[in-house]
Amino acid sequence: MTRPSPYVRRKWLGREIKRLRDEHGMSAEPLARAVGFSRQQLSALENGHLGPDIDLVSAICDYLTVGAKRRTAIMDAATDGWARGWWMADAERMGVRQATYADLESGAKTITEYALALFPGLLQTPAFADARLRSEPARHGEAFDPTAAVAARAHRQQLLLSAGGPRYDVVLDEIAIRRCAAEASIVADQLQHIIAVCAAHPTTVTVQVLPIGISIKGHSAYKSAYSIYRYRDTPDCLAVAVDTLTNDLIHTEPEEVRPYLSLHSRLKTAALTPEMSIGLLRAVAQEMSTPFKGVSA
Numbered sequence: 001m002t003r004p005s006p007y008v009r010r011k012w013l014g015r016e017i018k019r020l021r022d023e024h025g026m027s028a029e030p031l032a033r034a035v036g037f038s039r040q041q042l043s044a045l046e047n048g049h050l051g052p053d054i055d056l057v058s059a060i061c062d063y064l065t066v067g068a069k070r071r072t073a074i075m076d077a078a079t080d081g082w083a084r085g086w087w088m089a090d091a092e093r094m095g096v097r098q099a100t101y102a103d104l105e106s107g108a109k110t111i112t113e114y115a116l117a118l119f120p121g122l123l124q125t126p127a128f129a130d131a132r133l134r135s136e137p138a139r140h141g142e143a144f145d146p147t148a149a150v151a152a153r154a155h156r157q158q159l160l161l162s163a164g165g166p167r168y169d170v171v172l173d174e175i176a177i178r179r180c181a182a183e184a185s186i187v188a189d190q191l192q193h194i195i196a197v198c199a200a201h202p203t204t205v206t207v208q209v210l211p212i213g214i215s216i217k218g219h220s221a222y223k224s225a226y227s228i229y230r231y232r233d234t235p236d237c238l239a240v241a242v243d244t245l246t247n248d249l250i251h252t253e254p255e256e257v258r259p260y261l262s263l264h265s266r267l268k269t270a271a272l273t274p275e276m277s278i279g280l281l282r283a284v285a286q287e288m289s290t291p292f293k294g295v296s297a
Contacts (some may be wrong), residue, residue, distance in 0.1 A: 004107040009080040010048035011252040035059035092143035094152035108166040128190040131182035188288035208271035289293040
C-alpha cells in the first residue's frame with residue numbers, strides 16, 4: 001500500500017491548480033489561453049479526471065513562475081495521477097466500486113471506518129465475501145466475476161496486514177455483528193476471523209463495537225457506513241468514501257471531510273473498549289455456532 005492513491009493525488013492536484021489561479025487572480029479561461037490549452041483541458045485537470053495532462057501542468061507552473069519546491073510537489077502529483085494500480089487491470093471483474101476502494105487504500109497511512117450493517121470488506125473472510133457478493137447480482141455489471149471479487153478482497157486484506165501497511169481502526173455497529181447477512185456458520189467464522197486478526201495485529205488493527213442501545217453525544221444520527229483515509233505522501237489531504245446503495249460518494253474537500261471526522265470521534269467515544277468489543281464478538285460467535293430457531297444446523 002505504498003503507492004499513492006492516483007484518485008486522491010489527482011484531486012489534490014486539481015485543488016492546487018485552482019489555488020495557484022486564485023493566488024494570481026486569474027480565471028480559468030485566460031490561464032488556459034495563455035498556456036496554449038483549451039478551457040476543457042484545464043477543467044478536466046482541476047476536476048481530477050483520469051490522466052492529468054503533464055504538459056499542461058508543466059506549462060502552468062512555467063507561466064505562473066512556481067517555485068522549485070512547490071513545482072516538484074505539483075509535478076509529482078501529476079505523475080502519480082497517471083499511475084495504474086493493481087486494481088485497474090481487473091476492475092470490471094472485481095467490481096468497479098471495489099476497485100475505487102482499492103485505489104483509495106493505496107498509500108494510506110491510516111484507514112478509519114464505521115461499519116453499519118455489514119462487516120467491512122477489509123476484514124471479510126472469503127466465505128462471507130462470496131455470500132455477500134452473490135446476494136445482490138443487480139448491483140454489479142455484466143463483466144462482474146464473484147470469484148475475482150473475492151480474490152481482490154483477500155488481496156486488499158493482505159496488503160492491509162502486511163509490514164508497512166496502514167493502521168486500521170473500525171467502529172463496528174452491533175447491528176452488523178448480530179444480523180445474519182450470511183449463513184450462521186459463515187457469520188460465526190467471520191467473527192472468529194476478526195478476533196484472530198486483532199490478536200495477531202494488536203498495534204495496527206483496532207475494532208470497537210458500537211452497542212445498539214448506547215447514547216451518542218449530540219444524539220448523532222449516522223445514516224450510512226463510511227471510510228476515512230489519511231495519506232503518507234499527501235498528509236494534508238484526507239478522503240472519505242460513503243457507502244450508498246448505488247454509487248459510493250467520495251469526498252476530498254476539507255469542508256466535506258470535517259463532519260465525518262467529528263462524527264467518528266463521537267462514535268468512538270460511545271463504542272465499547274477494544275477489549276470489551278472482543279469479548280462481545282466471542283459471545284456472538286458462540287451464539288452463531290449454536291443452532292437456534294429459524295437456522296438449520
